[in-house]
Structure formats: C-alpha cells, structure tokens
Amino acid sequence: MALVRERRRKIFWIVVASIIAAIVVFLALVTVIGVIGYSVNYNALDDVEAVGSRYTPVFENGVYTFNVDAEDDFRILQITDVHIGGGAFSIGKDAKALDAVEKLVRAAKPDLVVVTGDVAYPFPLQSGSFNNLRESEMFAKLMEKLEVYYTISFGNHDTESYSFYDRNDLYEFYSDEKYCLIDRADNADGINYAVNIADAETGRIIQTLYMMDTHAYVKDGNGLFDRYDGLHENQIVWYRSEVERMNSINAAFGDVESLLFMHIPFVEYETAWQEYREAGSKDTENVTYFYGEALEPDENICHSMYDDDMFETILELGSTKGVFVGHDHLNYYSLEYKGVRLTYGMSIDYLAYIGIGKDTTQRGATIIDLDGSGNADIGMLPLESVK
Numbered sequence: 001m002a003l004v005r006e007r008r009r010k011i012f013w014i015v016v017a018s019i020i021a022a023i024v025v026f027l028a029l030v031t032v033i034g035v036i037g038y039s040v041n042y043n044a045l046d047d048v049e050a051v052g053s054r055y056t057p058v059f060e061n062g063v064y065t066f067n068v069d070a071e072d073d074f075r076i077l078q079i080t081d082v083h084i085g086g087g088a089f090s091i092g093k094d095a096k097a098l099d100a101v102e103k104l105v106r107a108a109k110p111d112l113v114v115v116t117g118d119v120a121y122p123f124p125l126q127s128g129s130f131n132n133l134r135e136s137e138m139f140a141k142l143m144e145k146l147e148v149y150y151t152i153s154f155g156n157h158d159t160e161s162y163s164f165y166d167r168n169d170l171y172e173f174y175s176d177e178k179y180c181l182i183d184r185a186d187n188a189d190g191i192n193y194a195v196n197i198a199d200a201e202t203g204r205i206i207q208t209l210y211m212m213d214t215h216a217y218v219k220d221g222n223g224l225f226d227r228y229d230g231l232h233e234n235q236i237v238w239y240r241s242e243v244e245r246m247n248s249i250n251a252a253f254g255d256v257e258s259l260l261f262m263h264i265p266f267v268e269y270e271t272a273w274q275e276y277r278e279a280g281s282k283d284t285e286n287v288t289y290f291y292g293e294a295l296e297p298d299e300n301i302c303h304s305m306y307d308d309d310m311f312e313t314i315l316e317l318g319s320t321k322g323v324f325v326g327h328d329h330l331n332y333y334s335l336e337y338k339g340v341r342l343t344y345g346m347s348i349d350y351l352a353y354i355g356i357g358k359d360t361t362q363r364g365a366t367i368i369d370l371d372g373s374g375n376a377d378i379g380m381l382p383l384e385s386v387k
Contacts, residue, residue: 080326085127117155117263230304
C-alpha cells in the first residue's frame with residue numbers, strides 16, 4: 001500500500017508539474033507572439049503618409065490655442081473607443097482599428113482630432129496583453145505620422161487596475177508627442193484641460209473645447225460589483241472656473257461658447273433618450289432628435305453611477321452647447337436636450353464586443369465643423385462611406 005501511495009503521489013506531482021510547465025510555455029508563447037504582432041503593426045505605420053494640419057497651435061492664456069482665419073471653418077473629428085489590444089489575440093483586429101482611424105482622418109482632413117477614450121484595451125483574455133502603453137504607442141505613432149493635432153480624454157479601459165501603466169504614465173507619454181495637445185489642470189481629479197479656437201485677427205475666442213476625465217470604476221452600494229465612475233465635484237468646480245475665466249479673457253467680445261468631450265456619459269443621456277422613445281420616437285418640449293440609434297441591448301445607456309451636477313452646471317452657465325462621449329460602442333445618436341446637443345461618437349471597436357467586427361452601422365467618427373462665429377455643424381462620418 002505504501003508503494004501504491006508513493007506512486008500515486010509521484011503521478012500527482014508529475015501531472016501538476018506538467019500543467020504548470022504547459023501554462024508557462026503557453027504564456028511565453030503568447031508573450032512572444034504578442035511582441036511580434038505589436039512589432040508588425042507598429043512597423044507597418046512607417047509607411048503612413050502625412051495628412052497635415054492647416055494650423056499650428058500656440059500656448060497662450062494657459063491653454064493650447066488655434067488662431068484661425070475667421071472666414072474658414074475649423075474641422076474637429078471625434079474618434080472614440082479604438083480598443084487596440086496590443087497582444088497575441090488582437091493582432092489582426094488592431095490592424096483593422098488602426099486602418100479605420102487612418103481612413104477616417106484622411107477622408108475628413110480635420111484641423112483637430114479629439115479622442116474620447118479607450119484607445120487601449122489591455123484585457124488579457126481578449127487581447128493577450130496587459131501593456132496599455134504598447135497599445136497607446138501604436139495609436140500615437142499613427143497620429144504622429146499623419147501629422148494631425150489631437151487631444152485625448154481617457155476612458156475606463158485605457159488604464160485598467162491590472163494594466164501595466166496608470167494615467168500618470170500615459171499622460172507623461174502623450175505629453176512628449178509632438179502633435180498631442182494633452183495638458184493637466186491643477187486641483188481637479190484626473191486629466192482635464194481646455195483648448196481654444198480663436199480668431200487670428202481679433203483674438204476673439206470662437207470656441208473653447210473642454211476635455212474632462214470620467215475615470216473608470218467605483219464599487220456600488222453592496223461593495224461587490226464595479227460600476228462606472230464619472231465627473232467628480234472638484235472637476236465641475238474647475239469647469240465652472242474655466243468658463244468664467246474664458247469669459248473674462250473674451251470680455252470685449254462677449255461670453256465664450258464651448259464644447260465638452262469626455263468618455264462616460266452622464267445620466268441626462270439616458271433621460272433624454274428615454275423621453276424621446278416614450279414619446280413614440282418623436283421630438284418633445286425638451287428633446288430634438290437629429291440622427292442615430294441606441295443599439296446597445298435594450299437600448300442601454302451605460303452612464304455614470306452618480307447623478308452629478310454637471311448638466312445643471314452647463315445649463316446654469318450657458319457656455320457649453322454640445323457634449324460628446326463614447327463608451328457605448330453601439331450607441332451613436334445625437335439629440336438636443338434642454339438646448340444642449342448630446343452626441344454619442346461613432347466608435348471604432350473591433351475587439352471589446354464579441355462579434356462586433358461584423359457590425360458596421362455604428363463604426364466611424366463624428367465631424368464637427370465650426371464656422372467663424374462658433375456655430376457647430378455636427379454629423380456622422382461612417383467608415384463604410386470612406387472605403
């Protein structure tokens with residue numbers, strides 16, 4: 001019996017050792033393939049030809065500023081949820097995502113690209129990587145080769161708790177890129193900053209663009225599940241102070257209108273859509289519909305778990321006439337609620353939602369054309385239309 005037990009013990013440990021060895025070999029193989037795949041996609045960007053920018057921003061009044069000809073439109077291209085995996089399981093999908101961004105930028109020829117989060121998707125079960133810096137590097141190289149200025153509002157996936165790099169690391173990385181206009185305000189959580197578009201002749205601020213950080217996750221009331229974070233109180237205080245500061249700078253010309261870009265929508269995105277749908281998909285006293293659909297299951301709007309005061313502050317100050325978000329990859333609607341245009345950007349994602357690569361209706365970007373008076377013409381740029 002002792003010999004039998006000893007033999008069984010040896011067999012058990014041989015099996016355990018074999019399983020561990022197999023796991024080690026698998027992880028090593030995944031790592032090597034991921035590095036090779038990253039290198040292939042990264043090096044392929046060497047052949048990208050520049051689109052170029054009409055205007056070079058300068059840093060004045062504490063923000064990056066585009067001084068533009070008043071008779072010209074200024075074109076903004078919102079891109080969201082690129083979801084670059086950067087690992088062994090996402091090599092082909094990463095190539096598609098980068099190609100989609102390039103085609104959209106080349107077709108739109110924007111003066112500024114605004115990215116509303118989730119460039120990186122360091123989710124190992126789908127991408128095979130924890131390396132969100134490697135994923136960010138691919139996107140940044142594409143934009144630098146295109147020679148188009150861009151800003152970023154980070155999303156929940158850009159810096160997962162288990163990813164290698166946090167928001168400070170990514171901020172430092174993007175700060176060193178020539179065409180990235182990222183900045184960081186003091187006394188406000190996360191990465192928040194503004195960009196101005198001004199009249200080159202008079203100095204009048206035509207529009208201020210606010211990039212705000214909606215962070216990632218928080219625990220819900222029972223402490224078991226993560227829910228989506230949103231804007232924090234000190235960020236709303238910062239927004240108020242910046243609106244007032246821009247109005248003061250622009251005092252000779254009147255109050256400054258603005259647009260807000262962030263990743264996770266606030267509650268009013270759901271409130272407005274539900275009011276529209278409950279009215280039989282018709283306009284109401286509060287809601288004017290422009291385009292698009294809510295194609296998430298059950299028309300879900302994955303907003304912040306907090307019903308913060310941001311929308312009320314927007315109404316009170318009267319500066320921001322449009323808000324642009326990402327996050328829900330299949331929602332791409334745009335409607336006006338109580339005088340404020342609420343828009344879901346068309347997304348890029350080929351990776352995060354299983355099977356989304358076969359869906360095409362929602363994939364693309366959002367074009368915002370500003371005239372010399374600051375009026376915004378907002379529309380879709382479907383990827384299908386530029387192939």
